[in-house]
Amino acid sequence: TKSDHSERWQIFDLANSVVSERRMQLSSALKEAIENDSFSLYLQPQINLATGKVYGCEGLLRWFHPKLGQIPPDEFIPIAESSGLIHSLTELVLEKGLNYQKQLVEQYPGHVLSLNISGKDLAKKELLVHLITLVNQLNLNPSQIVIEITESVTIANEIYLKNILDDYRSVGVKLALDDFGTGYSSLAYLSRLGFDELKIDKQFVMDIETSKSNQTITKAMSDLAHSLGLRVVAEGIESEQSYTRLQHYGCDYGQGYFISKPLAFEDYLKWLYKVSH
Numbered sequence: 001t002k003s004d005h006s007e008r009w010q011i012f013d014l015a016n017s018v019v020s021e022r023r024m025q026l027s028s029a030l031k032e033a034i035e036n037d038s039f040s041l042y043l044q045p046q047i048n049l050a051t052g053k054v055y056g057c058e059g060l061l062r063w064f065h066p067k068l069g070q071i072p073p074d075e076f077i078p079i080a081e082s083s084g085l086i087h088s089l090t091e092l093v094l095e096k097g098l099n100y101q102k103q104l105v106e107q108y109p110g111h112v113l114s115l116n117i118s119g120k121d122l123a124k125k126e127l128l129v130h131l132i133t134l135v136n137q138l139n140l141n142p143s144q145i146v147i148e149i150t151e152s153v154t155i156a157n158e159i160y161l162k163n164i165l166d167d168y169r170s171v172g173v174k175l176a177l178d179d180f181g182t183g184y185s186s187l188a189y190l191s192r193l194g195f196d197e198l199k200i201d202k203q204f205v206m207d208i209e210t211s212k213s214n215q216t217i218t219k220a221m222s223d224l225a226h227s228l229g230l231r232v233v234a235e236g237i238e239s240e241q242s243y244t245r246l247q248h249y250g251c252d253y254g255q256g257y258f259i260s261k262p263l264a265f266e267d268y269l270k271w272l273y274k275v276s277h
């Protein structure tokens, strides 16, 4: 009946306004949190699957709000992107990450650090300038820094995107395509854009033991990426079986809870010490 419908719509409106209220609450909290530097950059180990040796790590943001608790990046990154706060957040990631890398290479000279950059950041020239400044100041080897860009941005204008990626590459940093397999881009397109590394999305890796099609897809992505000269990182390795399987598939590097969860800097140092002594 008519009244039934309007009641449903009221519930629907209510749910919507709760969602947008939380978004508003979070975006103003986010602004404050950036000013107060309430974020930490956790580090998740990546290892060479063939040798078992440490390759490096990926930096992942963590935000703990005193009242709202731990807010996952999948929730606050989109809010930062839509409220224009993402650039300051990414600056903070670059600063924290590269300062960690400085300390890490002193003990582990070949250590590679990967950082996530939002598609929204790419057009922001200041960010690239900031990256160059930090690399110079800290005297880092740019080829040991990987910038991860998610597949969803590659849908944008190819020539425009290629120019920006070339600017990044001219600094000497490496580029990774994150979440590969979740969008619609072909490997040929990716190789034209000049990526160095391909990250197979965890949705294919997490349940690889029970999904024959994910096994086929993962193996095919890895082979194709190699034939185009890209190195391959598999993320979301949660068990020893999938670790061994991805090793057999020839994936170069692996990352996942089976190896380690993302760790605070001090804990990452301890982890590194433990696995290399």
Ligand code: C2E
Residues within 6 Å of the ligand: 044, 059, 060, 061, 072, 073, 074, 077, 093, 116, 117, 118, 178, 179, 202, 206, 235, 236, 237, 238, 255, 256, 257, 258, 262
């Ligand atoms: P992502 O870049 O694809 O990062 C991988 C996500 O998978 C991380 O979630 C990581 O904790 C999780 N993960 C790693 N191994 C496993 C595993 O074995 N099993 C499962 N189930 N999950 C695993 P997290 O830290 O919650 O980050 C979520 C997303 O938020 C990231 O996905 C990335 O898109 C975004 N993000 C995180 N930190 C940053 C950042 O500093 N800047 C930007 N722009 N985005 C970030």
Ligand code: CA
Residues within 6 Å of the ligand: 058, 116, 148, 178
């Ligand atoms: Ca990533």
Ligand code: CA
Residues within 6 Å of the ligand: 178, 179, 199, 201, 202, 235
């Ligand atoms: Ca990913």
Ligand code: CA
Residues within 6 Å of the ligand: 179
């Ligand atoms: Ca993701």
